Amino acid sequence: MQELDEAVVDRAVALAQRADRVVLGIVGEPGAGKTTLTTALIAALEGRGVPVAWLPMDGFHxxxxxxxxxxxxxxxxxxxxxxGWGYLATLRRVLVEVDHPVYVPGFERTLEQPIAADRVIAPGPALVLTEGNYLLDAAAPWSLVREVAAEVWYADVPQGIRIGRLVERHVAFGKTRAxxxxxxxxxxxxxxxxxxxxxxxxxxxxPIG
Incomplete structure (x- = not known):
């Protein structure tokens, strides 16, 4: 499990207190550890009693x-x-549709395919964590994500470590090393x-270790 600085967790808690529904984006390069950071944040927030949900951008492959x-x-x-437009529309939905479940897609890495309605944003308050590659991109519709997300955080890892992890991930899911x-x-x-x-x-x- 990624070790998080308490100041990082405190900042996420403060974001959650802004409104019943708040979106926090986690962006980073392939292999940077976006999911690692997201799962660590979810565990830390749940430990503090903060309602949290997870909406991965990968479900919109x-x-x-x-x-x-x-x-x-x-x-x-x-x-x-x-x-991208479907992803943006779903982010907008989760901000306003708080009285019923919102089902969102996930991504199956073994199949390398999106899975419809694989996750659910439960009714009620939540800090919605969404992680993906292009949350800061300047091209539409990605540029509009900043209108939905309260903040976007960048998962940062040394390039050599990131590339090594990425190669190993592809090998683990069926590619030859070459x-x-x-x-x-x-x-x-x-x-x-x-x-x-x-x-x-x-x-x-x-920083991601």
């Missing part, structure tokens, strides 16, 4: 059928392989450069 139709299967993970390294170089790293170029727009930089 286009399925393989759509990627094939668009000729984008070999670029899965790039910004154009996500349903194919994993080639995918990281050809697909993941151009995406990482795009994400990294927006780092200074984050409200907080959170």
């Amino acid at each position: 286009l399925g393989d059928g759509s990627l094939d139709a668009l000729g984008l299967r070999d670029r899965k993970g790039a910004i154009e392989t996500f349903d 194919k994993a390294e080639a995918w990281v170089a050809a697909v993941d790293e151009p995406n990482a450069e795009r994400i990294r170029s927006r780092r200074e727009h984050a409200d907080l930089i959170v």
